[in-house]
Amino acid sequence: MRLDTKVRIEDKLYLVRFKPDHEAHLVIIDQEVCRSNCKDRPCTFFCPARVYEWEDANNKITVGFENCLECGACRIGCPHQNIEWRYPRGGFGVAFKFG
């Protein structure tokens, strides 16, 4: 019998609990930069929680900040430093459970 050792991101995210704030702790500073100067939009790939998505209908990046794992990758990953990043307010954000 072969064991499947692949772990899907959805399975890993099951181990995470969130207490979402109503105030966004992640903000796109200038959507025009995303539209015009960032054709590859790496934030839609490097975020492990898929927080950033390109929305064709509205021609903009959407930010599902409620799912943020607070890994900090978008602080350094945006080539235009176009993401304002801070930790969620005290008591809000991510909590990890192991098991």
Ligand code: SF4
């Ligand atoms: S990587 Fe930065 S500039 Fe590019 S689409 Fe994402 S937020 Fe916008």
Ligand code: SF4
């Ligand atoms: S801190 Fe990590 S999980 Fe949160 S939005 Fe940035 S890349 Fe995604």
